Amino acid sequence: MRLEEKVAIITGSGNGIGKAIATRFAHEGAKVVIADFDEDALTKTVEELKEVHENVIGFNVNVVNEEDVNKMIDRTIEKFGRVDILVNNAGVLDNMQAAPNVEDKVWNRVMDINVGGVMRTMRKVIPAFVKQGGGTIVNMASITALTGGRGGLTYTAAKHAVAGMTKNVASHYGKQGIRANAIAPSQVKTGLTHSMDHLDKEGMELAIRGTNLMGEPLSVEDISNITVFLASDESSAINGVVLATDNGWSAY
Numbered sequence: 001m002r003l004e005e006k007v008a009i010i011t012g013s014g015n016g017i018g019k020a021i022a023t024r025f026a027h028e029g030a031k032v033v034i035a036d037f038d039e040d041a042l043t044k045t046v047e048e049l050k051e052v053h054e055n056v057i058g059f060n061v062n063v064v065n066e067e068d069v070n071k072m073i074d075r076t077i078e079k080f081g082r083v084d085i086l087v088n089n090a091g092v093l094d095n096m097q098a099a100p101n102v103e104d105k106v107w108n109r110v111m112d113i114n115v116g117g118v119m120r121t122m123r124k125v126i127p128a129f130v131k132q133g134g135g136t137i138v139n140m141a142s143i144t145a146l147t148g149g150r151g152g153l154t155y156t157a158a159k160h161a162v163a164g165m166t167k168n169v170a171s172h173y174g175k176q177g178i179r180a181n182a183i184a185p186s187q188v189k190t191g192l193t194h195s196m197d198h199l200d201k202e203g204m205e206l207a208i209r210g211t212n213l214m215g216e217p218l219s220v221e222d223i224s225n226i227t228v229f230l231a232s233d234e235s236s237a238i239n240g241v242v243l244a245t246d247n248g249w250s251a252y
């Protein structure tokens with residue numbers, strides 16, 4: 001019970017990595033808020049997790065929408081009295097578009113979700129953390145946050161921004177008991193590619209150079225293990241880190 005009595009919000013937790021994190025958090029005793037804009041996945045995940053822990057609630061939230069984000073955090077505090085952990089996990093891919101092929105509509109969507117979404121939740125939660133004397137943020141970056149050529153241009157830029165925001169918050173608010181760290185996974189077995197409507201062949205060919213050195217794709221449990229550690233007090237000395245989670249791929 002490493003998160004006993006902690007209140008945790010996890011965005012994008014209807015599916016994939018977010019769902020695995022929410023499931024693990026519930027097993028570790030946390031009161032869990034499932035937030036997703038995929039209504040069916042949201043309902044299913046809430047129902048499943050209520051069997052693990054009675055204190056599970058769901059919000060239909062689009063992280064692009066400030067009102068949704070603010071309501072989610074206000075209602076969490078109304079229901080549970082506080083919020084201890086925010087996991088910014090919601091994210092989409094960019095069709096792997098190489099620089100010459102970037103479409104404005106793809107750039108704007110990916111930036112609004114992957115960067116704007118993280119900014120909006122942190123903007124709202126930090127004052128609540130300050131008021132209650134602290135809190136912990138875990139942002140789901142990607143190995144593209146630490147490297148150059150392993151994704152499309154927009155996704156790479158967005159995840160670098162997530163790394164920067166993580167360090168900024170850690171640096172500015174660490175003294176007030178707030179920690180912000182990020183996880184930077186290589187490929188994880190999920191349905192993330194569904195967030196692409198077509199694929200840029202040139203970008204894909206460029207991005208997969210070197211995947212022969214990547215090793216096996218990670219499981220969602222690999223990521224939820226690390227998230228529990230970064231969200232819990234066991235990692236209290238770690239702040240502002242972007243943790244490569246890639247079986248050593250980027251070490252080469």
Ligand SMILES: NC(=O)c1ccc[n+]([C@@H]2O[C@H](COP(=O)([O-])OP(=O)(O)OC[C@H]3O[C@@H](n4cnc5c(N)ncnc54)[C@H](O)[C@@H]3O)[C@@H](O)[C@H]2O)c1
Pocket residue numbers: 011012013014015016017018035036037038041061062063064089090091092113117140141142143184185186187188189190191192193195
């Ligand atoms: N799967 C991978 O290989 C991989 C690798 C590195 C990083 N990541 C990152 O991990 C995170 C989770 O990805 P995943 O692989 O579990 O994908 P996924 O598609 O299985 O899950 C993503 C979830 O986010 C939700 N979501 C997307 N946009 C949203 C929005 N605007 N508002 C609310 N919810 C939204 C989706 O509905 C979905 O439930 C993403 O940030 C992704 O960039 C994934």
